[in-house]
Amino acid sequence: MTIKDFNIIVASDQHVDYAEQITTEMAESAKARGTGIAQRSPEYVANKMLEGKAVIAFHKDGTWAGFCYIETWSHGDFVANSGLIVNPLYRKAGLAKAIKQAVFKLSRTKYPNAKIFGLTTGLAVMKINSELGYEPVTYSELTQDEQFWQGCRSCINYDILTAKGRKNCLCTAMLWDPVEKQKEFEEKMKKLSKKATLLERIENALKSRTAKVLTLIGLSALIK
Secondary structure: OOHHHEEEEEOOHHHHHHHHHHHHHHHHHHHHHOOOOOOOOHHHHHHHHHOOOEEEEEEOOOOEEEEEEEEEEHHHOEEEEEEEEEOHHHOOOOHHHHHHHHHHHHHHHHOOOOEEEEEEOOHHHHHHHHHHOOEEOOHHHOOOOHHHHHHHHHOOOHHHHHHOOOOOOOOEEEEEOHHHHHHHHHHHHHHHHHHHHHHHHHHHHHHHHHHHHHHHHHHHHHHO
16 A cells, blocks of 8 residues: 555545544544544534645545644634544555645645644654654744634643643644745755855866866977
């Protein structure tokens, strides 16, 4: 089984019937891992589908395979790719990474100026986030939208979060900042430009030396 066996698309009203199966699997997966998760209702997930703020994956035989949705905070300044889940039947096929890439692309299309962040205890998700360019950050760098933090109430670790004044918890915070990424890109381009200039100078110097050598050879031939 490979990633080519799956189709990942933007979810729509055609997929709302899968909402209950998705939320059930989210809860079961968190329970099996012994980790916390902000629980979501089937209605909440279905609404994300209706808004076009989710991606859903299917196996080529039509079986539901995975899901992830977008949440927005602070008037769209912050975006979270949440609820990543893969059907147990199709794990270890690289599907989680492909879904993450798809929802990240959707987020960048819908909210090009937003900071994209995530809170997770899963090492696999952290690795995927890192590959997408996310950086570990402190909780203070995330959205301070009260609604976002209220969403953590259904997590089994909520007491830990509140006891620490929302400064940290068991989840690792990761952030993708478009402004910082643009700066990194510009800095990279500057370095490439400097390198190209240096190579051009070296090339011109070599051409000059070659021309001088050829001139000397020509003069030598005339003298003879």
